[in-house]
Amino acid sequence: MSERATRPKRSGTDPRGGLTRRIVFASGIVVLLAIGAYSLLFSVILDLRKSAGVANHAKAIMASANRLQRLVTDLETDVRGFVITGDRRLLAPLKDAQSDAITEGRTLERLTAENDPAQSSRAQEIVQNTETYVREYSIPLASAIQQEPVSARSLATIAEGEQRLAPLRTQFDAFMAAENDLIQSHEGRSTADAAHATIIAAVGAGGALLLLLLFSGYLTRAILRPVRRTSAMASNLAGGDLSVRIPEVSRNDVGVLERTFNVMAGSLQADRQQLRRVVEEQGALRRIATLIARGVSPSEIFTAVASELGRIQGMEYAVVNRFDPSLVATAVGHWTSPGAPDIMPPVNGRWPVEEQSAAAEIVQTRRPARVNTDEATSTIGVWSRVHGIRYVVGCPITVGGHLWGMIAVFSLDPEPPPKDTEERLVEFVELLATAIANAENRNELLASSARIVAASDEARRRIERNLSTGPQRRLTALGKELLETDGIIDPELFHLKEQLAGTARGLDSVLDDLREISRGLHPATLSRSGLRRALEALTQRSEVPAKLGVHIDRNLPDHIQVAIYYTVSEALTNVAKYSHATVVNIDLTLEHATLKLRVNDNGIGGADPTRGSGLFGLKDRIESLGGTIRVISPTGGGTSLLVDVPVPTS
Structure with missing residues (x-):
């Protein structure tokens, strides 16, 4: 039997799951970087919103201060108009203006309470002076006008109002200037925050894009290319080329897939070779059995056996020998491979059974034997070495419980014959022994044919069982691994998923072919x-x-x-x-x-x-x-x- 492909042993570190861990790790890095970038951006946006709120609050303070200044100015303007024109209608809105000025002063004081302490102090001073102006000048003046309009309309009154209003105006100007400085400062911070936000957004987007490109490149190198190679090899495998192999370069789950594919391909190739060999052997055995059934002469049967055996074993020579009672081997049938030197039969057809020969070992043990002729000193050993024969493998032929002779193959190859050569010789020896023992007995001939058919059926049954329990299961397992690989691939990689689906279909086709072969071997x-x-x-x-x-x-x-x-x-x-x-x-x-x-x-x-x-x-x-x-x-x-x-x- 030829050596079958075996599943490779895993190293101490199991590579399965490595690809998943790497993908999860890379995805985690992308997510963390994205979270960091967006956190910074969110912080800047909050600062922008805060700056905007501060700016709006400053504008409200400015508006309140302007309204308060305008109300105070209106109070002075109304009094001045009355003093100049004597028109009492100008005194009508004076009372409301006085109340509004006090109310607006309190509003300004409330707005500045949450602002800069210096501005709050200025606002409080302005409000106090405004209220003093209203209570100590504007309200008494209005009462005096009501009682003695003529005496109230004096330049002294106007001068007193100007004198009281001048410091208040100075305070208003200082407050406005300070508030404008605060507004410009907040606007500068807002502009800087906006610039920072733009930079962070650009860097975050560029970094994310770079990471995505690197991640895509890694996926292409780690998954896409190996799976494409696997798909191409699977297509060749489905087409019948069982010699294809995938370079095992990956160390992750894809590497497991590559190794599993190679094991499966090697197993399929070994099984096909074994199946081809079994078919050839069964055909040869059937042809020999046909000759026996036709009743041809033993010499023809011996020559046919040597011919079939030599071709199947791939050797240059094959010989059927009979042992005389005096332990002399006689060649009764032989075969020479086309192209090999015509040197058969060995030693002119007869040679003594001597030590350091396959015949001698077979006579002693009644078991198959092989001999390297490099140091053989027997007659057949020296003859073999002179003619370039390096190895002789023989198998005993036993008829009726007695050693009848041997069948042997000769190889010119310096490399030893396959280990199963002896085992494969046995099947021919069994048939040959049956033919010898029953050359004149039709019933025994039929019995031998029955054994041949039974051996053929058992071989078919064995191959069918091996195919069912070996390659078919491995093909099914490989299909499942492809589906698992498909499950971890990003859905956006639809071309890769289509290739994986095509690979799975190809494997299903190979599995169907194996089932069909199995069905034909044995029902x-x-x-x-x-x-x-x-x-x-x-x-x-x-x-x-x-x-x-x-x-x-x-x-x-x-x-x-x-x-x-x-x-x-x-x-x-x-x-x-x-x-x-x-x-x-x-x-x-x-x-x-x-x-x-x-x-x-x-x-x-x-x-x-x-x-x-x-x-x-x-x-x-x-x-x-x-x-x-x-x-x-x-x-x-x-x-x-x-x-x-x-x-x-x-």
Whole structure:
């Protein structure tokens, strides 16, 4: 058996989850930077709002101070107008102006209470002087005018008002100038805060953009490119190229995917090679069994065995040897690979069994043996070394419990033959021993054919089981890992998700192909559900409508069930390919100790059983059971396949 691909061992640090941690870490950095930038921006905005509030408050103070100054000025203007014109109508709004001035003074005092302490002190002084002006000058003057208008209208009155109002105006000017300075200071801070906000916003946006670009580059390098490589390789794999491999360069989850893919591809390649080898071996065994069944001479059988064995083993030479009672090996059949020097048979066909030879070890142990001829001193060893043969691998042929001879292959390659060479020789040796022991016995020949068929069926069953429990499960697991990878990828990377979906579809296609191969190797339904269910499954898959009738009242031996199953399968295949039939009838009946199978179609007929290997294989299988198979196919009259197989009564 060739060495199968094995799953790579993980190192001490499990890489799975590393990609997720990196993505989460990078995303966390982006989020933290964004939060920091927006926090600074929010702080600046709060400062702007605070500055705006301060500015609005300062404007309210200015407006209140202006109104108070205007009210005080109006009081003076009304008194001055009356003194100059004597018009009493000018005294009408004087009382309201006095009240409004006091009220507005208190408003100004309240607004400045939360402002700069110096401004608050100035405002309090202005309000106190305004109230003093109103109570000690404006209100008494208004009362005097009401009582003695003539004496109140004097220049002295006007001069006194000017004298009282001049300091108040100076205070108003100082207050306004100070308030303007405060407003300009707040406006300067607001302008600086706005500039800071602009800078922070620009830096934050630029930093976020840079981080996004770096993050996108990382995702492209860590995920997109490896997955694209995996997708391309999976497409090649789905196309049948099982030699493809992915460079294992990633150390994260994608690296696990790469390694798993390579393990799966290697396993599939090994399984396909094993399957091809098994098919070749089974074909060779069938051809040899056919020769035996035809009753050809033993020499022809020996030569055919050497030929088939040499080709399958990939060696340059193969020889079937018989041991004489005097322990002399005689070549009774041999084969030379095309292109290799024609040196067969070894030592002119006869040589003694001596120490340091494969024959001697086989005689002593009755087990397969291999010999390196570099230091061999036996006759066959020296001959082999002289002709460039480096290794000899032999297997004993035992007939009737006695050592009959050996079968050997010779290699010119300096590298040792595969480790399973001896194991593969055994199958041929078993057939050859059967042919030797039963060269003149037809019944034993049929028994050997039955063993061959059973070995073939067991090999098919083993390969089908290995495919089901190995590559198919690994393919399913790989599909799940692709879906998990798809789940952690940003939805905005839709091209990558489409490629992953295509890769998953390709893997599903490979899985379907493996299931189809497994179904062809050995009918799993037959093992699970029996012959009736297996035949029903065949008819359901038949391209030509098929009617099935099964009339069996007891269980049949496994080897008979397998033979009937493959016979019906091959018959349905031939009907679909050649008969042009519209219906096929299948009838299976157990009559006494004979199982009768009848497959009839309404096609064009004219089938020739000598064409194609399918019916020959069926004939070998049925005859190995002691049964018979006939084909009746008149032109234009459809085709009938008649099979009779004896069934043991026990």
